Amino acid sequence: MTTTSQERAAKQERAKNRSSLSDRIYHLLYSRIVNGEYPTNQKLPPELALAEEFGVSRPVLRTALERLRDEGLLYSRQGAGSYVRRPQQAVLGFARVETIADIQRCYEFRMTIETDAAYHAALRHNQEALREIKEALDLLDAATGSFKHREDADYAFHMAVVRASNNHFYETSLRALREHIQVGMKMHGQSLMSDGPRGLEKAYAEHSSIYEAIRAGDAAGAKNAMLLHITNSRDRLFGGGMINLAMAANTEPDSN
Numbered sequence: 693m694t695t696t697s698q699e700r701a702a703k704q705e706r707a708k709n710r711s712s713l714s715d716r717i718y719h720l721l722y723s724r725i726v727n728g729e730y731p732t733n734q735k736l737p738p739e740l741a742l743a744e745e746f747g748v749s750r751p752v753l754r755t756a757l758e759r760l761r762d763e764g765l766l767y768s769r770q771g772a773g774s775y776v777r778r779p780q781q782a783v784l785g786f787a788r789v790e791t792i793a794d795i796q797r798c799y800e801f802r803m804t805i806e807t808d809a810a811y812h813a814a815l816r817h818n819q820e821a822l823r824e825i826k827e828a829l830d831l832l833d834a835a836t837g838s839f840k841h842r843e844d845a846d847y848a849f850h851m852a853v854v855r856a857s858n859n860h861f862y863e864t865s866l867r868a869l870r871e872h873i874q875v876g877m878k879m880h881g882q883s884l885m886s887d888g889p890r891g892l893e894k895a896y897a898e899h900s901s902i903y904e905a906i907r908a909g910d911a912a913g914a915k916n917a918m919l920l921h922i923t924n925s926r927d928r929l930f931g932g933g934m935i936n937l938a939m940a941a942n943t944e945p946d947s948n
Contacts, residue, residue: 713748714755716827719851720746721756723844725765725776726870732778736766739773793935795879798872799926803919805865806850810902810918813856814911821856822907828852829903836896839889841881843874849899853918856906880929891928898924 721742724730736742736757743753757774760766766774813821831845847870854862866873884891898921905913 713752713827714759715824716848716852717746717748717753717756718759719828719848720831720844721760722765723847723870723874725760726874729844730776732776734776735772736774736776793937794872795876796926796930796935796937798869798876799922799929801869802873803922805862806854806922807915807919809854809857809859809862809866810906811857811911811915812859812862813853814906814909814914816858817856817906821852821858824852825849825856825903825906829899832896832899836889836892839885839892841884841892841895843877843881846877846881846899847873853902853906876925876929880925883928883931887928895921895925895928 721730721736730736737745739750739753739757743750746753757766761768761774765777767777768774813825817825828845828849828851831842832849835842835845850873851863851866854866857863884895898917901917902914902921905917
């Protein structure tokens with residue numbers, strides 16, 4: 693039986709959808725491992741339970757798990773499932789977060805790289821990249837509706853944006869900063885929760901504005917929306933009590 697062009701196109705589209713879904717699951721599981729939600733040497737939940745939690749098929753989940761195994765974040769015990777391996781130091785390394793000033797510095801750095809990444813994402817994204825951003829945004833929407841803050845979905849959104857820029861230097865930098873960003877996101881989430889539903893709704897609206905600007909191809913709008921979001925996140929976290937980094941540089945302990 694001859695395969696028609698429509699059938700081939702439909703098959704390719706299904707393959708793209710599976711790839712996009714497995715990428716999203718990969719980022720979510722990666723975040724949980726790195727931020728300690730799944731501690732080293734702990735067994736992951738069963739595949740069926742994870743597939744149901746994320747709303748994907750087991751083949752999609754297995755693709756994400758295999759990628760994590762290839763990167764050394766998981767290992768298998770025959771007949772016993774998947775276990776977490778201690779994350780290795782990123783190839784591109786940054787000093788560990790040791791002070792509140794370091795968190796402020798991380799936000800400052802993100803204002804530089806993520807705003808430009810959003811600008812280029814608006815100009816270069818394809819439908820698969822846009823779908824990945826939207827899927828992360830939907831997770832944030834669901835969490836907001838349940839009065840929860842999910843650092844994994846938050847990070848997945850920002851990773852999807854830098855991936856959409858089609859510049860691997862942005863993506864590599866954000867991956868290397870994962871642990872640093874997670875610390876800030878966790879503290880930011882706590883500040884949002886203390887503000888009631890309004891805080892979460894405002895943060896979701898900021899993410900949504902970034903997505904809409906990228907979807908519309910509005911590069912300047914995407915850059916400004918990302919800058920506004922990161923600035924607001926920093927200000928919500930610090931509550932107006934910004935640290936004088938010139939003074940902090942002179943008062944922090946020597947790393948030697």
